[in-house]
Amino acid sequence: MERIVSLSKGVMEPLLGKLTNLMGAEYANMSVVRQRVSFLKHELCAMNAVLDKMDLVDDLDPSAKDWMGQVREMAYDIDDCVGDFMAQIGDISAEQGFVLKVTRYLRTLWARREIAVQIKELKARAIEVSERRLRYMVSDDKGSSSSLVSDNIQLAIDPRVMAHYQGAALLVGIDAQRAELTNLLMDSEDKLKVVSIVGLGGVGKTTLAKIVYDDIKGDFDCKVFVSVSQQPDLRSLLSGIHVQLGIEENSHSSEINVLIDCIKKKLTNKRYIILIDDLWDQPAWDIIRCAFPENNKRCRVMITTRLKDVACWACCNCYHNIYSMQPLNYAEARILFFNRVFGSENDHTSHFELEKVTTEILKKCGGLPLAITAVANILATCPARLSDWMNINNSMSLQFATNPSLEGMKQILGMSYKHLPRHLRPCLLFLGLYPEDWVVERDVLIHEWIAEGLVSDIHLGQLCLENVAKKYFNELVNRNLLQPVRTEHGEVLSCKVHDIMLDLILTKCAENDFITVAHNYEDIERLHQYKVRRLSLRLRDGGTTLERIPETISESLAHVRSLAWFKISAYTPNLSLFKYLRVLIIYAGTGDTVDLTAISVLFQLRYLRVSTPEDARVGFPNKIRELVNLETFHIHGDKTSVIPSDIFLLPRLLHLMVPHEARLPKGIGKMKALHTLCGFKFSLKDIESLAELTNLRILKLCYIANFDIGTAGVDALVSSLEKLINLKYLAVDGRTGRNGPLWIKDEDNRLHALSDPPTHIEVLKLEYWMLYRIPNWIGVLMCLRCLTLHVNMMPAEDVYLLGRLPSLVELHLFVVHIPVDKIVEVGAGLFPVLEILQIENEHGNAMTFLRSETGSMPKLQQLFLLLPRGEWRGTTPVGMEHLLSLKGMYAIWNRSSGQCLREARAAFSKAIDLHPGHPSFTILYCPLVSNGYLFATFGSPLV
Known part of the structure; x- marks a missing residue:
């Protein structure tokens, strides 16, 4: 073994x-x-x-x-x-x-x-x-030494990886397939059509399907993208479709037939497109298919699958096509390979001695993009030496080229694991706790790594453990072992693992007793054979209720260090068995009750995360002061939980995150070690106590409809901000009530008088905090990357103040009063790194407020503007042709008339035709709020 x-x-x-x-x-x-x-x-x-x-x-x-x-x-x-x-x-x-x-x-x-x-x-x-x-003379010098394993890691994401997942690299050889698949889906056939994309694992089925889905989804009323695992939980899958369709919460149910009926009702009179990724068996499709009504509105369903039999069967009851996806030819494979290794196909020309071995490597990859990228990632991390390339080539099996299989792909991906620095291997294997297609947030993952002791202090230097863990995460992304899902400004904020890579991870976990996965009670019964160190419980209802854990199994569970628990089951073990537990992750299902009363005896517990639907309930012990090692307390979803009143006595607690509706226990000012504080109903006294939390890095506050912060609260909050010198993220949000959003009334412009702002702040979101104008102190925030503000007015000098910020990449502004004839010229050099700009005004004249000059906003990619509520004035952004990096224009609609929408679409289409880059144009629908103020939350594209 x-x-x-x-x-x-x-x-x-x-x-x-x-x-x-x-x-x-x-x-x-x-x-x-x-x-x-x-x-x-x-x-x-x-x-x-x-x-x-x-x-x-x-x-x-x-x-x-x-x-x-x-x-x-x-x-x-x-x-x-x-x-x-x-x-x-x-x-x-x-x-x-x-x-x-x-x-x-x-x-x-x-x-x-x-x-x-x-x-x-x-x-x-x-x-x-x-x-x-x-x-027994166990030797440490047998075998060949790998020269490609390096402990060097970098803090930033490799831009080649970002290009890869934004389509620039994977579009190699895919343009013709993209056009052909689009034609199949967008023909004039009124009847429901199913298109099955079938091909080998790693050939790029999901990439192609997602690109086409993103291209055409704007032409449909409803759109859904769901992934199906090899062991699908159909209730969760159908509930996920509910969420994407915006079906009301009270229509959720644990009964599959009820879930299907709700989906059918929603889609009955709508033109919809559904993408079902990675379908494995016929029975799953037989159930899912019942949710999609035939309504003669040119509805479309796409399926990706590795199994041709499933593809044929899936389409047999409706108008259908089977699209076979083929591997890349040699020329296409070569471009992809060199793009990943050197950043460009042409950058390898000085290494002509590599041509022969490259040909052999690509032949063994069988034209599969996943295999090509895996090998290229290894070679991209080392100097371009012929000896290293030959070593990689010699370790690859030629059999895969002639007979591609899952095991062959795992053998190639296994090379990526084998050449991974030793400190990154357990971090990668830790992902085996999560099910297939699970999206994992970066910050969640790195806190789990730290709690498990997987982040080594030998890499600290001038960094804290969290930054070291981010370096680990970025290195795994750079090696394409983690796939980016959500990205912002060059940072990957969430990820998932390709299903073939996950198979490899689980194989390695089983070989090394690193993680054990239990799907049923029979799996639990087998745990007595060895000491379980990490356990992923994915139990389903059914079978005999487990009244008592056998003693042999109890002894095995006592050594579990990390427990990931997906859905509550009748035969789930009691938490008190897990004596040495450090990491506890619980994702509850609809209607579940999570009993955490036993956690108070888990002395070693360092990390607790519970995520629930709103109808699930979490029960805590009255006291948790014995959890002296707890570093992260994160509850998401449940609105009724009563947080233990002695939580402020936990000496090592760094991250405290709970729902906005939870009440903050007394004594918050005593939690001196806190780095993160999110959520809570808070009182004036709580706001005053914030000043004592000088180690805070992240602060997210929400005021709700039954509490008005008042003048005293504004004074206390501003006074506290002056003392939070380590703050990097500040968000103050208002919950919308029956009478609209609750505004913070800063009538004395107290925030303008902030004398000593937290200069290291990177994200500042003050939603529904009405400011008279942009505070001058914002001009000293050299690290500020993202800014959200409401202002009453915005003179030209305030525009220039923001434009000189060197790090600002995302700006959201709502300006109440903009004179109709007001124009501010944005000259060259202003907003040097801005990528996203959203500017709104109730009357819709924000479009003509800023005039872009040559050289201004050179990196702007997305521009969001609010359409007027009255008649269309026929104007489009002035100087738009100077925004050379612009990729997308978005017009936000709330109360505009149909005539206004038609005129706006025509005017913007004409302006975009004149733009040298021909950016896309989309009209977004926003749900109404009573006072007309819309900000930073958009609905679906409007057809």
Whole structure:
């Protein structure tokens, strides 16, 4: 069985730090324990040095692999022992008085003896493991050493990767297929048509389908894009369709037939397009298909599948086409390969000696873009040396070229894993906790990595752990092991894993006992065979209710460090079994009740995230003060939860995020360590307490319809902002009530008088905070990337103030009063990096407010404008032809007449025809609010 060295090191390096702490002066009176701990530390350091050498060896003999497995399990057990020690003994402070020290010593005497015995046993075990290596001559220098593994990581996303996922690279060889598929879907046939795209895994089916879907979806009233996994949860899938169609929350149900009926009702008189990605079997389609009515409105359904039989069957009951997607030819494959390795096909010309080996590599990739990109990613991270390219070529199997298969693709992707730096391997495998097609937020993932101890402090330098984790994340994206989903300004904010890569991850997890996945109670029963370290529960209802976990299984679960729990089941284990749990992730289903009353005994817990639909409920214990290691408390969805009142006593809590409707416990000012605070109903006293949270980086506040912040609240908030010197993200949002949004009344222009703003702030969103004009202090925010403001007026000098901000890439402005004849010229050099501009005015004359001159806004890609509520004045943005990077124009409609819409479309179409880049044009519909103010939230494109 293959054992991966870095998976041992994932626990080894944090453990060595803990052992060092146990040897400190505060434990000086525990001499025997300290001696044994010292021995363990030195023994593990020696083993760690051997592991470092073994990590560079490609092929190890079985005895070496077995020895590494023993080291890994021993390291986990020592880590658990240290956890027990800290739970029973606790932190010892040198400042404690004599009486308190004696009392504490007597109270913990038995625990100390018990720990001493455990450490003695672990010492003997360490000696035996070391002797076994010598006895069987386990070698660390057999096999070939990989020269491509590098520990170098970079903070930024590689722009070639962004181009890849924005279509620039994958459009190689796809233009003809794109046009052909578009013609199939957009013909004049009124009857419902299903087009099945069939092809090998990794051939680019989803990429092609998504590009065409994005091209044509604006011509449909309703559009849905859903992914189907190999083991689909049809209730969740249909509920996801509900969400995308905007079906009211009260129509949600756990019954499949009710979900289908609601979808059919919504689509009955609509022209719709549905993209169903990665369909695996006929029964799933048989159920999904029932939701799509035939209404003779030229509706279309696209399906992607690897299985031709499924494609044929899926289309047999309606007007259909089967579109077979073929691999790239050699010329196309060559362009894609060199674009990824060198950034351009032509940039490799100085390396003519690579041509022959390139031909052999591409032949072995079989023309599949996923395989080509995987190999190119490895070579892109190293110098262009013939020897390295030959090593890659020699390790590839020629069989895949003539007989492409899932296993062959996994073998090629396995090379990407094999050449991954050792500190990144456990981070990648951690994604195995999540189901297929799951979208994972970057910041969520990096907090989970940190809580699990997967982020090494050897890369800290001048960075904090979160920035190191972001570097890890970006490196996995740069190597195309994670696929970007949501991006902003060159940053990837969420990702998913290709299903073939996920198969490989789960294979590696199983080989190394890294993650165990349980789909049913039978899977749980098998857990007694070994110690489970990470568990992903994806249990479905049905079967016999589990009344009691067998003792053998309980012992296995006791060692789980991370638990990801998807939907609550009748036979889900009790949380109190997970003694060493560090990371708890729960995604509840519709109507679920999440019982968290047992978490108060989980001393090791560092990360808690619970995400629920609005009709699910979460039950907390009354007290959680024993969770002294908790760093992240994140509750999303449930509106009725009562947050434990003693949460402010948690000394290590860094991230506190709860729904806006939750009430903030008293004592928020005592949470000095907080980096993130989001949500809560807050009072004036809470606002005043914010000034004490000087370590805050992210602050998101929401005021709701039953609370008016008032003048005193504005004063307190502004005063607090002056003290939050580390703040990087500030959002103050208003919830819309029956009478429209709730505005912050800053009648005395208190925010303008802010004397010492947080100069490191990168995102500032003040929605429904009406300002008289742009505050002057915004001009000193050199790091500001995203700005959202409402202002009463905007003179030219305020435009110039914003235009000189060097980092501003996204600007959303609502200007109440703009004179009809007012024009501000935006000259060259202003808004140098701005990519997105949204400017609104109730009367619609924001379109002519700014005149773009040559050289202004050189990077602007998207421009959003609000159509007038009255008649169309026939104007379009002045100087639009100077915005050379413009890719998309969006006109926002709320109360405009039909005549206004027709005239606007004609005028904008003419203006776009004159633009050198011919950007796209879309009219977006916004739901109405009573006072007409619309901001930063758009609905579906209007046909």
